[in-house]
Amino acid sequence: MRLRYFILFFSICSALITSKAQKTFTQTIAHRGEWRSEGSAQNSRASLQRALDLGICGSEIDDWLTRDGHIMVNHDASYQGVSLQDTTFAACKRLRLSNGERMPELKQLLKILKKSKSPTRLIVEVKAHRNPERSRQCAAEAIKAIRRRKLENRVMYISFSIEACQTIHALAPEAEVAYLSGDRTPEELHRMGITGIDYNIKHLRKHPEWVSEAHKLGMNVNVWTVDAPDDIREMQALGVDYITTNEPARCEGIVNISAE
Numbered sequence: 001m002r003l004r005y006f007i008l009f010f011s012i013c014s015a016l017i018t019s020k021a022q023k024t025f026t027q028t029i030a031h032r033g034e035w036r037s038e039g040s041a042q043n044s045r046a047s048l049q050r051a052l053d054l055g056i057c058g059s060e061i062d063d064w065l066t067r068d069g070h071i072m073v074n075h076d077a078s079y080q081g082v083s084l085q086d087t088t089f090a091a092c093k094r095l096r097l098s099n100g101e102r103m104p105e106l107k108q109l110l111k112i113l114k115k116s117k118s119p120t121r122l123i124v125e126v127k128a129h130r131n132p133e134r135s136r137q138c139a140a141e142a143i144k145a146i147r148r149r150k151l152e153n154r155v156m157y158i159s160f161s162i163e164a165c166q167t168i169h170a171l172a173p174e175a176e177v178a179y180l181s182g183d184r185t186p187e188e189l190h191r192m193g194i195t196g197i198d199y200n201i202k203h204l205r206k207h208p209e210w211v212s213e214a215h216k217l218g219m220n221v222n223v224w225t226v227d228a229p230d231d232i233r234e235m236q237a238l239g240v241d242y243i244t245t246n247e248p249a250r251c252e253g254i255v256n257i258s259a260e
Helices: 002-025 045-054 106-115 132-148 162-171 186-192 201-206 209-216 229-238 248-259
Strands: 027-030 058-065 071-073 121-126 155-159 177-179 196-200 220-224 242-245
Touching: 027 045, 027 248, 045 058, 045 106, 045 248, 058 106, 058 132, 071 106, 071 132, 106 121, 106 132, 121 132, 132 155, 132 162, 155 162, 162 177, 162 186, 186 209, 196 201, 196 209, 201 209, 201 220, 201 229, 209 220, 229 242, 229 248, 242 248
Parallel strands: 027 058, 027 242, 058 121, 121 155, 155 177, 177 196, 196 220, 220 242
Antiparallel strands: 058 071
């Protein structure tokens, strides 16, 4: 009888310790940078710099490969009627963001990252292009640009394109790369060499077991895009490693308080 109580007590203590460790590890990623403050804009130089100033875990950007091989940073496939993957760098660089900045190239944001002493990493999303081959090309060009500036240890990759994820693993097997689409199990991705899942909150609510499954395989878990305080606390309690949010300062405050 005593042995049974001891085993039960030990199990409860272990669960509490594990839960505390998971909460402590949850970190914040700024979705398209810190863009909601005055003078900033999504995927802008200002949004990256402000995320770097916060000193959070990461700042996410979105990459498109132009017709002539330049990587432009913007969320949507088109901006102000211009399809980024179908046009040239000359056309893209004339586009202005809502804060007046010109649309940046990846290399310009890498320059900002290189100069910064912040611990914040750049989360490079390779967008799913019109066909898998273009997604692969964008991934390959992003890796080249990052290696050229010796920033490999300050970058993580994500993509909705499984082909882009596989290309990243093939060309940079040491890199962290996570899949976004939410339609594959951690085990499936692990067999491909993918190091993490980065799923919408609805997918992790439907499959909460994927968090522990991913961790058992040595994979990281990110969740997007989580802004409401209760949702942030819910995902932290679930044990995710990263929370991608449009409210990075708020999220950082909540996860740090909850971890104490």
